Amino acid sequence: xxxxxxxxxxLDELVQTGKxxxxxxxxxxxxxxxxxxxxxxLDAFVVGRIHQRVERALQERKNxxxxxxxxxxxxxxxxxxxxxxxxxxxxxxxxLNAHTLIVAGTGAGKTTLSKFHAIQIAxxxxxxWLVDLRKREYRALRPVFARLGIDLKxxxxxxxxxxxxxxxxxxxxxxxxxxxxxxxxxxxxxPPRASTLLRTTIIKLYRANGVLAGGRRFPTMFCxxxxxxxxxxxxxxxxxxxxxxxxxxxxxxxxxxxxxxCGWDPHELARQHLAMELTGLPESGKDLVLGYLLTAExxxxxxxxxxxxxxxLWIAFDEAQRLLSQRQETAxxxxxxxxxxxxxxxxxxxxLQISVLSTHDLxxxxxxxxxxxxxxxxxxxxxxxxxxxxxxxxxxxIAWCAHHMVPGLFVGQMADGNWRYPFVFRVPPxxxxxxxxxxxxxxxxxxxxxxxxxxxxxxxxIGRLEHGTTPDNGK
Ligand SMILES: Nc1ncnc2c1ncn2[C@@H]1O[C@H](COP(=O)(O)OP(=O)(O)OP(=O)(O)O)[C@@H](O)[C@H]1O
Ligand SMILES: [Mg+2]
Numbered sequence: 001x002x003x004x005x006x007x008x009x010x011l012d013e014l015v016q017t018g019k020x021x022x023x024x025x026x027x028x029x030x031x032x033x034x035x036x037x038x039x040x041x042l043d044a045f046v047v048g049r050i051h052q053r054v055e056r057a058l059q060e061r062k063n064x065x066x067x068x069x070x071x072x073x074x075x076x077x078x079x080x081x082x083x084x085x086x087x088x089x090x091x092x093x094x095x096l097n098a099h100t101l102i103v104a105g106t107g108a109g110k111t112t113l114s115k116f117h118a119i120q121i122a123x124x125x126x127x128x129w130l131v132d133l134r135k136r137e138y139r140a141l142r143p144v145f146a147r148l149g150i151d152l153k154x155x156x157x158x159x160x161x162x163x164x165x166x167x168x169x170x171x172x173x174x175x176x177x178x179x180x181x182x183x184x185x186x187x188x189x190x191p192p193r194a195s196t197l198l199r200t201t202i203i204k205l206y207r208a209n210g211v212l213a214g215g216r217r218f219p220t221m222f223c224x225x226x227x228x229x230x231x232x233x234x235x236x237x238x239x240x241x242x243x244x245x246x247x248x249x250x251x252x253x254x255x256x257x258x259x260x261x262c263g264w265d266p267h268e269l270a271r272q273h274l275a276m277e278l279t280g281l282p283e284s285g286k287d288l289v290l291g292y293l294l295t296a297e298x299x300x301x302x303x304x305x306x307x308x309x310x311x312x313l314w315i316a317f318d319e320a321q322r323l324l325s326q327r328q329e330t331a332x333x334x335x336x337x338x339x340x341x342x343x344x345x346x347x348x349x350x351x352l353q354i355s356v357l358s359t360h361d362l363x364x365x366x367x368x369x370x371x372x373x374x375x376x377x378x379x380x381x382x383x384x385x386x387x388x389x390x391x392x393x394x395x396x397x398i399a400w401c402a403h404h405m406v407p408g409l410f411v412g413q414m415a416d417g418n419w420r421y422p423f424v425f426r427v428p429p430x431x432x433x434x435x436x437x438x439x440x441x442x443x444x445x446x447x448x449x450x451x452x453x454x455x456x457x458x459x460x461x462i463g464r465l466e467h468g469t470t471p472d473n474g475k
Contacts, residue, residue: 011037011047014054022069023057066404067396068411071423078120080412081113081425089425091414093124097311098371098415099342102355103362103387108376109407110355111137113427114316117353122150127270127313129293131278133286134319138275145273152273157281158256160289163263165202166218168296170303173211177202183295186340187287188245193238201227221258225250252282257289266296270313283322287338290323294341301348309349316353324354326363342369359386371415377405391422 015037024030030053036046064070064084071083076090083089104110114130115138122128122145130138130152138152145152164183167176181198184190190198205219205227206212219227225246228239250258278286297313317323323338342352342365354370356362358379367373367390375387381402388398391413401411408429413422 011042011050014050018050018054018057020069021054021057021061022072023053066424067394067400068424069421071419071421071425073414073417073419073423076417077124078117081116081410081427083423083425089423091417093121094311095372095414095416096121096314096351096353097347097349099351099369100353100372100374100415101367101370101390102353102374102376102410103359103378103383104355104357104374104376104410105379105383106357107407108378108405109410109427110376111135111318112408112430113374113376113410114318114353114355115141115430116427118314118316119144119148121314121351122152122273123148125312125314128273129269129313129315130273130275131290131315131317132275132319133278133317133323136277136279137318138316139277141275150273152275154275154277157276157278157285157289160257160276161260161263162257162289162292163218163220163260164258164288164292165205165221165224166263166265166296167206167211168300168303169265169267171299172303173206174203176299177206179295179299183288183291184246187284187291188242188249190241190245191238193235194242197228197231197234197238197242198224201231217261220261221246221250222255249282249284249288253285253288257285266293267300269293270297286323291338291341294338297350298341298344298348301350307347311351312349314351314353316355318355319357320354321356321358321362324356324363324366325361327361339363339365339369342366358383372413374410374412375401376410377407393422397422 015034018024019034024034029049033046033049033053036042037050061067061069066084071089073080073089073091076092078091078093078096080089080091102110102113118128118130118138118141130141132138139154142152142154165180167173178199180202181195184198185192185195201224202219203212205223209215209217209219211218225243228234228242228246231239278289281289294315352370354366356366373387373390375384375391378384378387378401381398384398384401388401391411393401393411397411405411408427409424410427411422411424414420
């Protein structure tokens with residue numbers, strides 16, 4: 001190879017390094033140097049200036065102490081955290097519309113990060129659902145929100161009053177019957193045949209209750225159970241599977257949660273700031289409550305013709321590991337209702353933030369469907385490699401993470417905006433928040449929804465009496 005060719009190759013490499021380090025784009029001289037390079041104007045002055053710039057950029061990166069580019073996130077209405085120079089990193093809240101995934105091991109600061117973001121977002125959205133799936137951590141934000149003039153209502157798992165067969169606002173009952181049947185098939189892991197049985201039974205119940213004619217006395221899940229039980233002509237396998245699973249969930253959640261012809265309206269909940277503590281509910285119960293609330297709100301938004309509006313509902317799931325399990329998604333006949341919804345709720349003004357402990361058993365659809373990705377200290381190099389792959393980290397960056405991550409330090413990549421490279425940021429430690437109300441005090445706000453008739457389901461009571469058991473009709 002001739003000397004000229006070698007020099008040209010070296011220069012190409014240098015320019016590429018400079019481009020990667022953003023050494024040329026920031027000022028007119030840099031941009032002119034790039035132009036000269038592209039047009040082959042390579043006199044001693046131009047080549048000398050290119051050398052100087054790239055060497056300075058390399059030195060700056062060395063001084064920075066990490067192999068990540070310093071992010072240029074200087075504009076926006078939302079602070080992600082702090083950079084190495086203790087400068088705020090800004091982005092636009094609207095970017096969160098494309099969902100966020102947080103992966104970090106235990107004690108790495110996931111909940112602190114989520115709270116830090118929640119406090120900023122709260123005044124800008126109409127509704128916020130902070131979903132605690134394993135602990136009771138978001139309740140500590142109640143006094144902070146109160147200072148912002150926002151009433152954060154705390155709902156414990158057993159205080160929910162919902163009816164998954166309640167047709168969401170603006171949606172056609174016939175259309176909703178199919179969705180509700182699919183949701184139940186997925187949540188209760190029923191065979192596909194049960195979907196038809198559930199759909200036809202729900203439509204029959206809607207007709208009998210006048211729902212198809214616009215009535216608001218929706219059949220309950222207990223009515224559905226009874227209707228399937230008395231339908232001897234139904235396919236025996238589908239019927240038995242549906243009865244077994246329905247009985248299990250009805251017994252676990254009981255009429256206190258599901259015994260309402262007209263339960264809380266998800267559309268109304270979407271206008272409130274709520275800390276939902278699902279700890280203590282069985283896993284299928286969590287799936288049912290969240291699946292219903294999200295599906296109903298999503299369908300209602302679609303029916304109202306919302307498309308790419310401003311984000312007005314932000315939902316954070318803390319410790320969502322099991323909810324988004326790959327095993328559950330592939331083993332179940334109907335897939336995983338929540339993962340399906342993840343792809344659908346984008347563009348309807350709902351921003352989701354999902355935090356998980358590890359990528360083990362995490363459905364591969366989750367990183368595919370979340371635009372912004374953040375990870376913190378993880379337990380192993382394997383884990384850093386997996387999350388690093390989600391963001392396209394180099395092996396040098398992954399090795400740096402394995403040696404340097406501490407609680408409160410994160411690597412992020414934004415879904416949108418002018419800076420799409422991964423970057424390191426630190427979340428300021430929050431002043432210790434009060435631990436929240438003791439569990440026994442009635443923090444559950446009875447006024448979450450104005451009109452919630454607390455009726456135990458008559459059909460359920462009758463059904464239980466027929467089986468010779470005492471009805472647990474609560475209050
Ligand atoms: N931004 C931060 N700066 C400094 N320390 C932090 C920060 N965030 C968290 N920590 C430390 O880490 C501890 C755990 O934080 P946090 O509860 O947010 O972690 P987590 O990832 O949610 O843990 P878990 O998996 O157990 O729920 C805190 O008590 C605090 O000592
Ligand atoms: Mg936590």
